Amino acid sequence: MLQIHFTAEDFARIRFAPRPAPLQELHAALTTAVAQHGGPLFAPWRGRVLRSLPASSDPLADLVPAGRPPSFLDVLGDTMANSFERIRATGPGLVRSELERVYGTMPAPRWIRGLHAGDETAWRTLRHAQRAAYETVLAPVWSVVQDLHRAEFTRYALTVAEHGVAATLTGLAPGSRLHEGVWEWPGAAPDRDVRLDGRGVVLLPTFHHPAGPLLQDTPGHPAVLTYPAGPGLPLIAGRPAVPAGSPAAVLGRTRLEALRLLAEPHTTTSLARALHVSTATASSHAAALRSAGMVTTTRTGRSVTHRRTALGALVAGA
DSSP: OEEEEOOHHHHHTEEEOSSOOHHHHHHHHHHHHHHTTTGGGGHHHHHHHHHHOOGGGTHHHHTOTTSOOOGGGOOOOSSHHHHHHHHHTSOHHHHHHHHHHHHTTSOOOHHHHHHHHTOHHHHHHHHHHHHHHHHHHTGGGHHHHHHHHHHHHHHHHHHHHHHOHHHHHHHHSTTOEEETTEEEETTOSSOEEEEOTTOOEEEEEESSOTTOOEEEOOTTSOEEEEEEOTTSSOOOTTOOOOGGGSHHHHHOHHHHHHHHHTTSOEEHHHHHHHHTSOHHHHHHHHHHHHHTTSEEEEEETTEEEEEEOHHHHHHHTO
16 A cells, blocks of 8 residues: 655645656556556557567666666656756766665666766666657657646646545545545555655656556655556557547536637636627636636726636646
8 A cells, every 4th residue: 555644734735747747657658568567458559569669778677677766767857858857967876876776786787887887878878768768659649648648637627626635636546545644545556655744746647557656755855646547548649639538528618718718818708709608608617717727817897807827828738
């Protein structure tokens, strides 16, 4: 069981990753492929992935000799280049201690010993391996991942607005529960007991790891919880995201259109005119979007003006 202990400060510091993190998604996909998660539905996908990975990606396997990678690989970056920059910025002491932890008394390959020593050639080996794996596994479906992430972001914002944080957290993981400040995930392996102690947590959905949560817990930093989301099926290049997970399905087409229109300020009357609905209906849509944090409303005299927020822009795909 995974147990995450929250303080009141931690609840105030829960964040949802605004965009997918390619390196984290790559790690989730490779874990699913190698550990044979996902059952028979993922078997054909797993076979294709393992057959198509180029030899230049082989060094990645050297980083998980016992199944758990060094913690310095777990970074949140919007691009692969940005992710690698964050990894490269890791202090030499942490790199050495983490490589020593994952290898223990086992002999390490030459390039891993170079990484331990801070050799630039070894760092280039890691960068090339990550890039090769990304291009093979994720690049063909990255637009699908982005669509699914946006839909999950929308769902999270609406659930928080309508039901609160506690119900939202347990809704992310059916079977989990929040009891006296402890979020419990029965069946999550390995057993872990994590205390946030005011650091907060970042919630990051993954669409390639159906088997349960992946938790990054680096001292002095917010914990990052990667949880399974999306259709629960392998993603295929060229196939659009599942309609039920699209922003239009979550918000409704009219509200999504309203959100796109509100890139520019609108009064309730002008919004109604643009949507071809009544003023009362437009007001209702604006109120629902405002409660989810996607729209702000200001009043000047008898007139009200609506405009979308940064969250609204993200959900609308701007």
